[in-house]
Amino acid sequence: MILETFPVGPLQCNCTLMGDEEAGEAIVIDPGDEVTRIHRRITEHGLKLKQILVTHAHIDHVGGALKLKRLTGAPIYLNENDLPLLDMMASQAAWLGIPTPETAPPDEPLTDGLSVGLSSYPAQVLHTPGHTQGSICLHFVPLKMVIAGDTLFAGSIGRTDLPGGNFEQIMDSIHSRLLALPDQTKVLPGHGPATTIGAERKKNPFLRLQ
Numbered sequence: 001m002i003l004e005t006f007p008v009g010p011l012q013c014n015c016t017l018m019g020d021e022e023a024g025e026a027i028v029i030d031p032g033d034e035v036t037r038i039h040r041r042i043t044e045h046g047l048k049l050k051q052i053l054v055t056h057a058h059i060d061h062v063g064g065a066l067k068l069k070r071l072t073g074a075p076i077y078l079n080e081n082d083l084p085l086l087d088m089m090a091s092q093a094a095w096l097g098i099p100t101p102e103t104a105p106p107d108e109p110l111t112d113g114l115s116v117g118l119s120s121y122p123a124q125v126l127h128t129p130g131h132t133q134g135s136i137c138l139h140f141v142p143l144k145m146v147i148a149g150d151t152l153f154a155g156s157i158g159r160t161d162l163p164g165g166n167f168e169q170i171m172d173s174i175h176s177r178l179l180a181l182p183d184q185t186k187v188l189p190g191h192g193p194a195t196t197i198g199a200e201r202k203k204n205p206f207l208r209l210q
């Protein structure tokens with residue numbers, strides 16, 4: 001299995017490339033920026049991109065999705081509760097002072113419970129609203145790994161002061177969906193270093209408040 005996570009763009013969003021060399025297929029999660037670099041990695045591995053999965057529609061996570069789709073033909077998956085944020089791409093770009101990337105509605109909705117990913121390494125979609133209304137996490141059950149978007153970070157949680165954010169909701173999402181996973185589950189957050197569910201359960205100051 002190929003598993004590469006690398007930060008892209010000015011906000012250093014963690015983009016993940018997962019590939020199955022035998023099947024010759026790959027998926028990309030959160031191609032926020034630096035699409036040429038992402039595409040080059042896929043090509044270097046000789047893989048065909050099967051899905052573009054976006055954890056939520058903030059510009060630093062979704063900004064390069066359409067460009068990557070045009071280069072590869074792969075469909076874009078996004079939870080439909082984030083469609084209003086896609087429509088706000090110009091204001092999102094203005095907040096950061098960067099050019100507005102072209103976006104398009106997703107090809108497929110990332111609904112709770114849906115199975116996505118590579119056939120050898122499937123992921124279950126966990127709808128975890130709070131950072132945004134359409135925020136999702138991807139639970140790769142056989143790999144004991146969760147891609148957490150901006151819902152849970154090492155030692156922190158996603159901000160809830162942007163449009164669509166809700167503090168009670170993100171706390172409920174983390175407690176009911178993420179902390180329900182086994183302690184050894186590896187967590188790849190949308191920004192910063194990897195962690196585990198067990199480490200966050202013990203040490204994350206935001207999760208000790210309740």
Ligand SMILES: [Zn+2]
Pocket residue numbers: 056058131150
């Ligand atoms: Zn975000």
